[in-house]
Amino acid sequence: MARTFSMRLYAATYWVLVAAFVYSIILFILPELDSPEAAAFLPILAGFSIAFAVAAALATFWPAAPARPRFWLVALVPGILFLLLNATFLPYSLSHPIDPGFTVALPLVAGVTVLVIAGISAFREARTGGIDRVGVRGRILTAVVWAAVAGAIATSFVGAAVGSAGGGVAEAPTTTGVVTAENTKFLETRLEMKNGEVLGLFVINRDGFGHSFTIDALKINIQLAANSTTAVAIKPTSAGTLEFYCAVPGHKEAGMVGMIAVR
Ligand SMILES: [Cu+2]
Secondary structure, eight states, X not given: OOOOHHHHHHHHHHHHHHHHHHHHIIIIIGGGTTSHHHHHHHHHHHHHHHHHHHHHHHHHHOTTGGGOHHHHHXXXXXXXXXXXXXXXXXXXXXXOTTSTHHHHHHHHHHHHHHHHXXXXXXXXXXXXXXXXXXOHHHHHHHHHHHHHHXXXXXXXXHHHHHOOOOSSOSSOOSEEEEEEEETTEESOOEEEEOTTOOEEEEEEEOSSSOEEEEEGGXXXXXXXXXXXXXXXXXXXXXXXXXXXXXXXXXXXXXXXXXXEEEO
């Protein structure tokens, strides 16, 4: 029995996900192995990469696969499982295209969605003797979906290269300071300034992944691209303490939080 369009789409999508995983391991995990967070994530990501590769290989090469309806559903499990495991991080990554996580999160969500649709279609086709159910419209729709995903990823690369600004005030600093993000921690956690001053802060991100520099009280929320330096001008509205932190889920708890004492 020949493979239908859904079955070939299913196999191709799994290969794309394997490629995205290998990409993220090489780019985000291997350079950061000295951080416990990255080291803990490596076996999980490697394990899922292998499971995805096995599913992709069976969907591509196993001669009996087109005649086994249940295979197409069972092989969905690793994809859906990985999506569920990352459910808490995905909204942040998807809404922050400047974050390198976006380059992984978008193909992951789009890929698993396509997998589920193609898997159900392949299941029905395998049950009914391998008759191709996807017409020209379905194929055009598939091409449009993948073109949109590719376009969004390309845009995020351009955005990351251009860097991001925003937040802070458009005034010349009267004093300066530095905050460094390294291994998902802010190295400087106590800064001081006088009320009425404008603090010109250089925020250095030494990590190979994105962070944010966020001060809720001043409505400052700046995305820090991987290995970048971002300048922000801070003008407090009153004396007191300003909390700054990274808004990426889990990072504040990991140590990305500090205070600016305004006297
Ligand atoms: Cu962070």
